Amino acid sequence: MDGFTDASPQEVLERVSVELGCSPISQEVAAYLDKHDQLQHLRKQFLVPKVSDLPPTDLSLVDGAEDCIYFVGNSLGLQPKLVKKYIDEELDKWAKTGVHGHVEGARPWAWAENNIEDMMANIVGAKVEEVALMNGLTVNLHLLLLSFYKPTAKRHKILIEDKAFPSDHYAVESQIRLRGYAPQQSMLLMKARAGEETLRTEDILDTIEREGDSIAVVLFSGVQYYTGQLFDMATITAAGQRKGCFVGFDCAHAVGNAELRLHDWGVDFACWCSYKYLNSGAGGLAGAFIHEKHAHTVKPVLLGWWGHNLKTRFVMNNEMDLIPGIGGYRLSNQPILLVCSLQASLEVFNQTSMRALRQKSILLTGYLEYLITHYYTKDEANPKKPFVRIISPSNPQERGCQLSLSFSVPIRAVFRELEKRGVACDMREPNVLRIAPVPLYNSFSDVHRFISLLGSALAASSELPQGVKP
Numbered sequence: 001m002d003g004f005t006d007a008s009p010q011e012v013l014e015r016v017s018v019e020l021g022c023s024p025i026s027q028e029v030a031a032y033l034d035k036h037d038q039l040q041h042l043r044k045q046f047l048v049p050k051v052s053d054l055p056p057t058d059l060s061l062v063d064g065a066e067d068c069i070y071f072v073g074n075s076l077g078l079q080p081k082l083v084k085k086y087i088d089e090e091l092d093k094w095a096k097t098g099v100h101g102h103v104e105g106a107r108p109w110a111w112a113e114n115n116i117e118d119m120m121a122n123i124v125g126a127k128v129e130e131v132a133l134m135n136g137l138t139v140n141l142h143l144l145l146l147s148f149y150k151p152t153a154k155r156h157k158i159l160i161e162d163k164a165f166p167s168d169h170y171a172v173e174s175q176i177r178l179r180g181y182a183p184q185q186s187m188l189l190m191k192a193r194a195g196e197e198t199l200r201t202e203d204i205l206d207t208i209e210r211e212g213d214s215i216a217v218v219l220f221s222g223v224q225y226y227t228g229q230l231f232d233m234a235t236i237t238a239a240g241q242r243k244g245c246f247v248g249f250d251c252a253h254a255v256g257n258a259e260l261r262l263h264d265w266g267v268d269f270a271c272w273c274s275y276k277y278l279n280s281g282a283g284g285l286a287g288a289f290i291h292e293k294h295a296h297t298v299k300p301v302l303l304g305w306w307g308h309n310l311k312t313r314f315v316m317n318n319e320m321d322l323i324p325g326i327g328g329y330r331l332s333n334q335p336i337l338l339v340c341s342l343q344a345s346l347e348v349f350n351q352t353s354m355r356a357l358r359q360k361s362i363l364l365t366g367y368l369e370y371l372i373t374h375y376y377t378k379d380e381a382n383p384k385k386p387f388v389r390i391i392s393p394s395n396p397q398e399r400g401c402q403l404s405l406s407f408s409v410p411i412r413a414v415f416r417e418l419e420k421r422g423v424a425c426d427m428r429e430p431n432v433l434r435i436a437p438v439p440l441y442n443s444f445s446d447v448h449r450f451i452s453l454l455g456s457a458l459a460a461s462s463e464l465p466q467g468v469k470p
């Protein structure tokens with residue numbers, strides 16, 4: 001969106017509405033923004049489910065032939081159209097040539113994942129030698145912690161968010177126990193201030209400053225899965241390392257969503273899954289990063305043949321020639337079908353840049369925020385009117401594409417009514433909806449339609465006779 005680069009989303013919306021001579025909440029604004037969206041062609045590379053194909057849809061309420069509003073790419077990204085072609089190619093190769101597929105064709109199974117690691121490295125801001133595609137996210141987190149978490153009596157803690165994703169919480173807990181320490185003493189949970197939902201960077205830095213001498217590893221998410229908060233990874237990394245800690249990030253919700261500079265920030269290690277914003281399909285091949293500064297000093301604790309130098313891997317003489325850095329952490333040969341789906345998605349990313357995606361994302365999510373604030377700010381004069389509080393930070397630099405919405409009314413019925421109308425989103429008890437407009441395939445019209453459907457859903461789910469209907 002040229003010419004808009006320095007303006008806030010609100011300024012852009014107001015400027016466009018003046019130009020069009022309509023209100024900023026008008027559908028015309030969405031249509032205009034879609035027309036001028038230089039990334040809009042990318043949506044065509046994905047399979048967008050139809051409203052009629054989503055199981056909860058009620059066809060008496062909506063047109064089933066329309067594309068659904070898919071705002072749940074933070075949980076499972078859409079399928080790139082090329083996935084099927086690539087998987088079919090490998091199935092055919094297997095059928096026709098059997099074991100020869102290991103070394104033949106466009107994707108020799110024995111090193112197929114190596115061919116897509118450069119695209120992956122680009123997305124996380126790393127050198128290709130700093131990235132490996134392997135396993136699942138939690139497995140990779142464990143493998144990395146085995147190397148980076150070497151507790152001593154003096155330095156035995158892991159600093160992690162209080163409400164980290166359960167798998168990360170369990171991984172950290174079990175790693176602490178594995179080393180003979182007790183989570184009660186060694187797991188340091190970073191809590192938000194009373195009455196606040198997100199963590200303040202100043203509080204994170206204070207904790208690191210105060211407790212740093214006893215912290216072995218600082219482990220944060222890049223983007224928090226529940227609140228959508230984007231952490232200041234560069235600042236946290238520098239602060240942790242100043243105190244002698246290793247600093248790692250779980251980038252599950254940050255990869256493909258925020259601009260990452262893992263190398264430049266000097267992050268020690270990171271891991272991520274690929275089925276959320278990276279669209280590789282459920283259980284897709286996960287990623288891991290170790291900074292090149294550790295390539296010859298930090299070693300894998302557990303070894304497998306896939307960590308062996310590729311040139312001599314198949315000589316099979318049982319003398320390990322370990323790949324330096326993260327490459328040496330590979331254990332097994334990679335599942336080729338998962339390489340196919342991830343390749344299809346990374347090729348879409350490769351047609352643009354994270355900078356361009358992020359630029360669209362800030363406006364797209366800012367547009368959602370603008371409309372929600374317009375319709376659903378608490379109205380003191382009308383206390384019965386449902387209102388929405390946005391938990392995610394209001395500063396676009398402190399969030400990714402997701403907005404976490406907390407409702408003044410019970411959320412379950414609202415969620416069900418949205419689902420009946422062809423909206424795919426995500427509910428977290430007790431009262432949060434997570435809404436993720438993804439810049440790769442969502443449009444400004446999706447956001448506008450969502451707001452209109454939210455009005456109907458609130459009206460339908462509310463006992464109030466006069467529902468709010470934008």
Ligand SMILES: *Cc1c(COP(=O)(O)O)cnc(C)c1O
Nearest residue numbers: 136137138165167225250252273
């Ligand atoms: C999605 C997610 C996971 C899931 O872990 P898997 O090993 O891929 O099942 C873990 N941690 C975070 C922060 C996540 O967002």
